[in-house]
Amino acid sequence: MPHTLTISQLTDKLAQGELSSREATQSCLDRIDAVDGQLNAFLSHDPEDALAQADAADAARTGGKSKPLLGVPIAMKDVIAVNGHPLNCASKILGDFNSPYDATVTEKLREAGAVVFGRVNMDEFAMGSSTENSAFGPARNPWDSDCIPGGSSGGSAVAVAADECIASLGSDTGGSIRQPAALCGCVGLKPTYGRVSRYGLVAFASSLDQVGPLTKDVRDAATMLGVIAGEDKRDSTNVPEPVPDYIAALTGDVKGLKIGLPKEYQVDGIDPEVKSATEAAVAELEKQGAEVKEISLPHTQYAIATYYIIATAEASANLARFEGVRYGARVDGASPEKMNRATRGAGFGEEVKRRIILGTYVLSSGYYDAYYLRAQKVRTLIRQDFLNAFKEVDLIASPTTPTPAFKIGEKVDDPLQMYLSDIFTISCNLAGLCGISIPCGFSVSGLPLGLQLLGKPFGEPDLLRAAHAYEQATDWHTKRPEIG
Amino acid sequence: MREDLQHAVKLARIELSAEEEGRLGSQLGDILKYVDKLNELDVEGVEPTAHAVPLTNVLREDEPRESLSHEAAMRNAPKTSNGLFIVPKIVE
Numbered sequence A: 001m002p003h004t005l006t007i008s009q010l011t012d013k014l015a016q017g018e019l020s021s022r023e024a025t026q027s028c029l030d031r032i033d034a035v036d037g038q039l040n041a042f043l044s045h046d047p048e049d050a051l052a053q054a055d056a057a058d059a060a061r062t063g064g065k066s067k068p069l070l071g072v073p074i075a076m077k078d079v080i081a082v083n084g085h086p087l088n089c090a091s092k093i094l095g096d097f098n099s100p101y102d103a104t105v106t107e108k109l110r111e112a113g114a115v116v117f118g119r120v121n122m123d124e125f126a127m128g129s130s131t132e133n134s135a136f137g138p139a140r141n142p143w144d145s146d147c148i149p150g151g152s153s154g155g156s157a158v159a160v161a162a163d164e165c166i167a168s169l170g171s172d173t174g175g176s177i178r179q180p181a182a183l184c185g186c187v188g189l190k191p192t193y194g195r196v197s198r199y200g201l202v203a204f205a206s207s208l209d210q211v212g213p214l215t216k217d218v219r220d221a222a223t224m225l226g227v228i229a230g231e232d233k234r235d236s237t238n239v240p241e242p243v244p245d246y247i248a249a250l251t252g253d254v255k256g257l258k259i260g261l262p263k264e265y266q267v268d269g270i271d272p273e274v275k276s277a278t279e280a281a282v283a284e285l286e287k288q289g290a291e292v293k294e295i296s297l298p299h300t301q302y303a304i305a306t307y308y309i310i311a312t313a314e315a316s317a318n319l320a321r322f323e324g325v326r327y328g329a330r331v332d333g334a335s336p337e338k339m340n341r342a343t344r345g346a347g348f349g350e351e352v353k354r355r356i357i358l359g360t361y362v363l364s365s366g367y368y369d370a371y372y373l374r375a376q377k378v379r380t381l382i383r384q385d386f387l388n389a390f391k392e393v394d395l396i397a398s399p400t401t402p403t404p405a406f407k408i409g410e411k412v413d414d415p416l417q418m419y420l421s422d423i424f425t426i427s428c429n430l431a432g433l434c435g436i437s438i439p440c441g442f443s444v445s446g447l448p449l450g451l452q453l454l455g456k457p458f459g460e461p462d463l464l465r466a467a468h469a470y471e472q473a474t475d476w477h478t479k480r481p482e483i484g
Numbered sequence B: 001m002r003e004d005l006q007h008a009v010k011l012a013r014i015e016l017s018a019e020e021e022g023r024l025g026s027q028l029g030d031i032l033k034y035v036d037k038l039n040e041l042d043v044e045g046v047e048p049t050a051h052a053v054p055l056t057n058v059l060r061e062d063e064p065r066e067s068l069s070h071e072a073a074m075r076n077a078p079k080t081s082n083g084l085f086i087v088p089k090i091v092e
Helices: A007-015 A021-039 A047-062 A104-111 A154-161 A178-184 A218-228 A272-287 A300-321 A336-347 A350-363 A368-392 A415-420 A426-431 A460-472 B003-012 B018-040 B070-074
Strands: A042-044 A073-077 A115-120 A167-172 A187-190 A210-215 A258-262 A291-295 A395-399 A434-442 A448-455
Touching: A007 A021, A007 A218, A021 A047, A021 A073, A021 A115, A042 A154, A047 A115, A073 A154, A104 A115, A104 A218, A115 A154, A154 A167, A154 A178, A154 A210, A167 A187, A167 A218, A178 A187, A178 A434, A178 A448, A187 A218, A187 A460, A210 A218, A218 A434, A218 A460, A258 A272, A258 A368, A272 A291, A272 A395, A272 A434, A272 A448, A272 A460, A291 A368, A300 A350, A300 A368, A300 A415, A300 A426, A300 B018, A350 A368, A350 B003, A350 B018, A368 A426, A368 B018, A395 A460, A415 B018, A434 A460, A448 A460, B003 B018
Parallel strands: A073 A115, A073 A167, A258 A291, A258 A395
Antiparallel strands: A042 A115, A167 A210, A187 A210, A187 A434, A395 A448, A434 A448
């Protein structure tokens, strides 16, 4: 069953000639046919195109080529441009948009030999924590189809956890890779802001967005990051730091690594099972020689308010481009303004409207200083909290989410409650850090739980090393849901 | 919906049904009340952060290079004619 393999397992078998990329790709396609009717992870996929890429990879391998992802099927969140394929951001407003170019991350996957196939479901324009905001219907948690898979990269997490692909790319603006990874039981890595090019990623909040992998284990996350990271002249916010060998960071040795536990993260509303699983995971790292100490992040309680001002302000500017003229759907109107209004009213879903209006409000004349400028200043304080903490510790540990996956429909009428579930993931984006979620247990009702580790800017090697060391001592990441 | 929020809706160019306006109005009111907690903090003298990575003035050489063809750039437009985007009449 090649679709169940990790990247490293699959590339070994491909190298030894035990398996072809065509067989692996066909196995993923068959898996999608078997389970995706229930899960709704894939918005579309093109089997013929996928198999043609697989055949090309097999031919390259026969010709002596070796590349890090040669012949590995990777599914893409519907917010990343793939030349010649639809791109909808799970929104109606893009109509029958078809990408005229590849995102930089797509190009890099292709250069590494990957079979880039399938667009996976998400919250519309990456706004949401449950994938319920998709215009194409919610994706479902493979561990319990009555539950949400998390979001916004919910389709990516479902596709990986349900073995419909080998790995997937998602995007993370306030937790959108880590949170669904935690709720579906896979690994989700948000790289440091500027580590991975955003060229060809449809912008939600430009100072917070980052592309990253969702994978079946930590080694695969390291492999994927090594492929997609690096300088890109087409993204002026991309940082020209050299890309280290992330696989070499996986030494299994965490002796002397200092891990901080923020005392402000002991908030009400953390599920007791989540709390004890996180404590057990930290104890395991301590057993392996890591030093654990309490730290303080005094401005934690202001992070969500700060985020929902900055992210919505940036979104209101970025989403102004969807006006019914240059691309996407249009609803006719008697004047350009009436056409814009009708198009945006019909094309955007309710969460996107809510955020654009909020963002427009906080940027508007008379409110700019009170909301937007103030939030940018509080962002400085939040960032300083982390930079101070990182003088004392190498990593920060917490639960990824306060609770396991909740039921579909449970929070849709209360957006503020939905936002509050992002408490542990959001600061990472505001402060420009890197973060990872790895499986660390299950609730009594059988839902996955995630441990989050946060690292310094460009501290991915330490982050991956600790995550890998934990994973080596546990088998949570090898558990798979029974579907159907 | 509050008048100040109605103004934002107008600026954002989003048509709302009466039902949406009622629901969004009360939800946005709740969210604005929540974010008011930032007023508890003294931010006097704190520099704003627009961007977590301190990069400034990233420039490249201004040289002609290959870009999207006219056809590829236009192909997703809802309405075109003679290689131009068509919009509703602006001047009566």
